[in-house]
Amino acid sequence: MFNSVVAENISKKYEISKFQKETQFRDALINFAKRKLFSNKEKTEEIWALKEVSFSLENGEIVGIIGNNGAGKSTILKILSKITYPTSGKIKIKGRVASLLEVGTGFHDELSGRENVYLNGSILGMKKKEVKAKLDAIVAYAEVEKFLDTPIKRYSSGMRMRLGFSVAAHLDTDILFIDEVLSVGDASFQKKCLGTMGEMRTSGKTVIFVSHSMPTVENLCPRVLWIDKGEIRKDGPAVEVIEKYLLQYETFTMQYSMKYDFRNFFGREGSGEINYTGLEFLDTAGQRKTIVRSGDNLKVRLFYEVHEPVSNPKFYFTFYTEKGARIATFGSSLSGHYINQLLPGNGYVDIDIDSLNVMPDRYYFSFWIVGDREKKYFERIEWCARLDVEFSNYYKSGKGIDKEFGYVFIPCNWDFHDEIISEGHLNQENSR
Numbered sequence: 001m002f003n004s005v006v007a008e009n010i011s012k013k014y015e016i017s018k019f020q021k022e023t024q025f026r027d028a029l030i031n032f033a034k035r036k037l038f039s040n041k042e043k044t045e046e047i048w049a050l051k052e053v054s055f056s057l058e059n060g061e062i063v064g065i066i067g068n069n070g071a072g073k074s075t076i077l078k079i080l081s082k083i084t085y086p087t088s089g090k091i092k093i094k095g096r097v098a099s100l101l102e103v104g105t106g107f108h109d110e111l112s113g114r115e116n117v118y119l120n121g122s123i124l125g126m127k128k129k130e131v132k133a134k135l136d137a138i139v140a141y142a143e144v145e146k147f148l149d150t151p152i153k154r155y156s157s158g159m160r161m162r163l164g165f166s167v168a169a170h171l172d173t174d175i176l177f178i179d180e181v182l183s184v185g186d187a188s189f190q191k192k193c194l195g196t197m198g199e200m201r202t203s204g205k206t207v208i209f210v211s212h213s214m215p216t217v218e219n220l221c222p223r224v225l226w227i228d229k230g231e232i233r234k235d236g237p238a239v240e241v242i243e244k245y246l247l248q249y250e251t252f253t254m255q256y257s258m259k260y261d262f263r264n265f266f267g268r269e270g271s272g273e274i275n276y277t278g279l280e281f282l283d284t285a286g287q288r289k290t291i292v293r294s295g296d297n298l299k300v301r302l303f304y305e306v307h308e309p310v311s312n313p314k315f316y317f318t319f320y321t322e323k324g325a326r327i328a329t330f331g332s333s334l335s336g337h338y339i340n341q342l343l344p345g346n347g348y349v350d351i352d353i354d355s356l357n358v359m360p361d362r363y364y365f366s367f368w369i370v371g372d373r374e375k376k377y378f379e380r381i382e383w384c385a386r387l388d389v390e391f392s393n394y395y396k397s398g399k400g401i402d403k404e405f406g407y408v409f410i411p412c413n414w415d416f417h418d419e420i421i422s423e424g425h426l427n428q429e430n431s432r
Helices: 024-037 072-078 113-123 128-142 158-168 187-203 214-220 238-247
Strands: 003-017 043-060 063-067 088-093 097-100 175-178 206-210 223-228 231-237 259-261 274-282 298-306 316-321 326-329 347-353 360-368 376-390
Touching: 003 072, 003 206, 043 072, 043 088, 043 206, 043 231, 043 326, 063 072, 063 238, 072 206, 097 158, 113 128, 113 158, 113 316, 128 158, 158 175, 158 223, 187 206, 187 214, 214 238, 223 238, 223 316, 231 238, 259 316, 274 360, 274 376
Parallel strands: 063 206, 063 223, 097 175, 175 206
Antiparallel strands: 003 043, 003 088, 223 231, 259 274, 274 298, 298 347, 316 326, 316 360, 360 376
16 A cells, blocks of 8 residues: 655645735725835734644545634645645645646636536546546536536536536546535435435545545544644544644534533624523433433523613524524524513523424524614624534434425324325325
């Protein structure tokens, strides 16, 4: 077995100019004045995106890269793809490389979908007949048959992503670099992509996959690199590395995501007479939940501290999907509950949800408290908590509930009546 990817002490430095980009005469004039006024002061800021990063991948290995935003994950892929070059260090790659770093990377807007498939193939060093042999499979997989001869510039972002992934997955490449672009596609196509990536385990392709989805990384990648502030924090088995990564932030683990401490939350807004201090996700008996499934009952306990007497406070919270779609808003006044006054001290309020009828997914919460005039915020904290809702066999049918069917599900019963159904077309006993 040989190493198909080797990175030796890779470092990458960016210099951020303090002068604004000159797109108009006005910008040039402003920058000229700045240079005259601040000629003796430093004009750029150095940022090290990567610091002496070293790792190697054996041929056929699938490795995930995880880390916070700005940690350097995408920079690694751009260097390995030779889109950018390291400030210092070396990379060694053996084999054909395909990269899917951004939606439609490598596509030419004026060319059609068909022409872009051939263009990508030629860039990868493939002959025209090789690309032609796989064209039908690429187009069918991407589901863009009707638009194959339409210029790419008229494609939606989802169509570009589907075609880009399909090209990368079908063409004869030895190494594949994938940044987290699958979120652009719909749920059914995401599932198809993940299935294809799973098949790559036995195909002999070397894959580096960057993602923020820990379940996906754990499922696809036996080995994971954790990048933190431009350095490798940990390199090892997926389960072990992901556990360490999540444990650095107690509020982002399943064990601790059922309890949050807001006392030191830095992004709060409002006049401050009353503040949220914490949050717990509990069951109806008041015990902390260890896992939440679609259709579960849920008690949301919000802790608060009153610093000065407040009249008629109204408590609200909203939860969203990862893409920012608002799922629901809960409010004390919306439910007909009113508080005349709160005096200085600590307290909490429980919000009981009989059935959390949302699809399995990751959700984020924002909380706020307003006064009499509604527009006066005593407190507002945005996207400060997360809840992972897991798969549920709610109907005991074995089919489960999947987010590809929408954002929410509405519990219902099906009752078939024999007199309105042709004999032989339905087994009533099995239909209930």
